[in-house]
Amino acid sequence: MSEKKTVAVLGNFTDPNKIMEAAAKVHQSGYTDFDIYTPYPVHGLDKAMGVKRTILPYISFGGGMFGLSNAIFLIWWTGSVDYKLNIGGKPLFAFQFSIPVMFELTVLLTGLATFFGLWFLCGLPKWYSDLQDDEGFQRAVDDTFVLSIFSSDKRFSLETTERFMNEIGADNVRRIEA
Numbered sequence: 001m002s003e004k005k006t007v008a009v010l011g012n013f014t015d016p017n018k019i020m021e022a023a024a025k026v027h028q029s030g031y032t033d034f035d036i037y038t039p040y041p042v043h044g045l046d047k048a049m050g051v052k053r054t055i056l057p058y059i060s061f062g063g064g065m066f067g068l069s070n071a072i073f074l075i076w077w078t079g080s081v082d083y084k085l086n087i088g089g090k091p092l093f094a095f096q097f098s099i100p101v102m103f104e105l106t107v108l109l110t111g112l113a114t115f116f117g118l119w120f121l122c123g124l125p126k127w128y129s130d131l132q133d134d135e136g137f138q139r140a141v142d143d144t145f146v147l148s149i150f151s152s153d154k155r156f157s158l159e160t161t162e163r164f165m166n167e168i169g170a171d172n173v174r175r176i177e178a
Contacts, residue, residue, distance in 0.1 A: 011170025033153035037140035063113020
């Protein structure tokens with residue numbers, strides 16, 4: 001029979017102010033692989049956790065620029081090089097008549113880059129989590145704030161982490177095994 005491995009240590013909090021203080025203490029203690037699950041958004045929690053700004057706007061901007069440049073190239077290539085048509089004496093590459101195509105491709109590729117970039121950054125699709133069967137973790141969608149410190153963290157030590165969770169005021173400190 002295979003031996004179970006500890007995945008994380010979890011602790012519950014009932015007060016949003018206490019979870020903010022706990023997040024700051026965990027971050028200041030040097031833990032990097034931890035997460036907090038809340039039933040509603042808690043403003044300032046990401047700052048207390050030391051979460052860096054996302055690169056998603058840069059991915060979106062890159063998708064938009066890629067769409068715009070492809071639109072300009074497509075219009076120039078088809079109108080000026082590949083299929084030259086003189087329609088009403090207009091220039092072969094008229095910028096004014098190209099605006100709708102440029103706009104649509106820019107918006108389309110910005111949306112696609114944002115959607116797939118978000119999925120990539122969030123690690124989706126994620127079909128299973130070792131935490132999902134824990135009863136205390138399931139309460140995070142209702143009335144409890146859950147702090148988890150994962151065993152993949154460099155500072156993680158089972159006894160030390162459990163003691164630390166108790167020191168910062170967590171209720172129902174438990175280990176999750178898989």
